[in-house]
Amino acid sequence: MYAIIETGGKQYAVAPGDKVRVEKLEGEPGHEVTLDNVLLLAKDEQVTVGTPTVAGTKVTGTILSQGRGRKVLVFKMRRRKNYRRKQGHRQAFTEIQVTDIVQSA
Numbered sequence: 001m002y003a004i005i006e007t008g009g010k011q012y013a014v015a016p017g018d019k020v021r022v023e024k025l026e027g028e029p030g031h032e033v034t035l036d037n038v039l040l041l042a043k044d045e046q047v048t049v050g051t052p053t054v055a056g057t058k059v060t061g062t063i064l065s066q067g068r069g070r071k072v073l074v075f076k077m078r079r080r081k082n083y084r085r086k087q088g089h090r091q092a093f094t095e096i097q098v099t100d101i102v103q104s105a
Contacts, residue, residue, distance in 0.1 A: 003101050004040040005059050011039065014059060014098045024092035027063045033096060035059045041103060056104040061096040068092050 002015040008023025027033055038057040041048045048054050068090040076085040 001041075001043045001101055003038050003042070003054075003057070003059055005035050006037040006039055007035055014101075016098055016100055018098045019064065020061075020096050020098060021093045022096060023094070024066070025063070025094040025096075027066075027094070029063050029065055031063050033061050033063055033094075035061070038101075041101070043103075054103075058102045059098060060100045060102060061098045064095040064097050066092070066094055 002013055004011055004013050006012075007025070010023065012020050012022065014020055025033055036053075036058045038054045038059060039050050039052065041050075041054050041057050048057075050057075069092075071088045071090050074085075074087045074089060077083065
């Protein structure tokens, strides 16, 4: 069984037991999180595609950690104009352990 969920403007394929790094969500490590934007649910040979989401389906998980990714350098330059800008960015993330995919009847 697996599902495709949407969070933070991105889509992730998850199954029970998976560890996933998603855009930052509120909560402390150890807290339970519920993601209800399920776009697709595949159970055995049966595939359910949402319009746009699958009604009554939720993905539950536990927050493992909150953190920030590697630094990305943003460098802008206009040649021959003495214009240079250098900026760094570290994107915040939440690491989640998917515990269950729940589908209500």
